[in-house]
Amino acid sequence: MVTRDQIVAWLKTVAQVLEENKDYLTQLDAAIGDADHGINMDRGFKKVMSQLPGVEDKDIGSILKTTGMALISSVGGAGGPLYGTLFMRAGMAVDGKYELTDEDLAALLQAAVDGVVQRGRAQLGDKTMVDALTPATEAFKQAIGEGADTIEALRRAVDAAEQGMKDTIPMLAKKGRASYLGERSIGHQDPGATSSYLILKALLDVISQPQ
């Protein structure tokens, strides 16, 4: 079970983690993109933080949808519509809920990934955030299917995201700016897959803390 307060704590942690990793993500983007991913995500979650106080007593769906809208209107680049859509769809999947069962969480993750794929049309192996998000969602669903508890299922999801993120290193980029580099995109870790891993890891960290 994940509570509304944990979701709020998660978003705050994400904002903190993205601020800490702003230079790191930007550096990754400098290698195969345009050196702004960390800056964009940090700006986006600062905007989320400024709007969170207005909605943190609402249901989880509203909180996540507000997060999505804040990202859409502040991140820009590819990350803006993609992460904006991710949080919007995540919110729509759990509309009106104040706590989430494992099934809710699975539905949330699946809707979020589907939104990203619909918006960006990237496939697995294109060297994008999808390479972290899809395996993570699959791992989570499989884990709860096998009877794992929320923390354990999330741990496996985060492990899968981390593996997916690392797996982007040898990939040839087929979507986003990195695709313009052709062969030269090989050997670098995708910034979007990295931010996706960090965001999921933040959720695990918050859920693992004793309440």
Added chain:
Amino acid sequence: MKKLINTPESFVKESLEGMAAAHPDMIKIHLDPNFVYRADAPVQGKVAIISGGGSGHEPMHVGFVGMGMLDAACPGEVFTSPTPDQMLEAAKVVQGGAGVLYIVKNYSGDVMNFEMAADLARTEGIQVANILIDDDVAVKDSLYTQGRRGVGTTVLAEKICGAAAERGYDLKKVADLCRRVNINGRSMGMALTSCIVPAKGTPTFDLAEDEMEIGIGIHGEPGRERMKLKPADEITEMLALSIIEDPAYTRIVREWDDEKGEWVDVELVDPPFQPGDKVLAFVNSMGGTPVAELYVVYRKLAEICEKKGLQIVRSLVGAYITSLEMQGCSITLLKMDDEMLELWDAPVKTPGLRWGV
């Protein structure tokens, strides 16, 4: 980092404020969400032309707002696509009842943000067409990449479509024209130095004193190939031949189908250049290269065009689509027909491009 700025955070906003103060007869600005729009907007009964993209390419796009060109431009952060709320607000302010054309450079961020904006504008009852510009021949295939980037042809499309809208073309006609300009334009660029994104503070890539980067985009992203620096004539030849000898280019783009009420995939083909074609030759500075060097490039370009049987009927030389302080240049050739030629010559009055008025 040495720049004429106050802080990286305030750079885009302060630059816009300066523009508005300098050109009150042509433009106004709206802040939060940020956009620049025609001082006399909305022009009733005219299709509104809106473009936008990351900042750092000035004068494109904000400098091309005014009579005969754009009705509004939405600047993002430096090299970062603007957001849908900017594009939507701009559309609401400048639309004159005849619909809106969004001219979008083909970068995944720009494409997705403009698609979201178009969806939102339609829910507000505004008719919208999105046309992509993807003219950078440095990107070879479209199957395994995001497709070609939008570069120099964007400037020419904004001028030509702006003139068409001014003459009363309806939305479908302006959109068709924009698509036609795009498939007939090809570009390629190169860099002698990198550039510094203010918020980052260090060069995006390192180039040794004797190296250059060929096939760059306009965001300080590395190009396709790094090589030893060569004389201007050889560089010009490399760029020009890549453009002139580029074979037919096929890709699928997403456009809105008004009748079906949904986004559809459309296959577009760029016809290759042929001897006898009339072209507009555009030599552009990436920001840090002086005009005199551009003319050295133009000199060789004109010679190559003549040898290849291309007749240059118009030219444009200067810094129009830049990458901050990057040194380097790009070449664009656009095959012109009579209608495009007439629209190119039509009056334009913007901070960045002005003639016939």
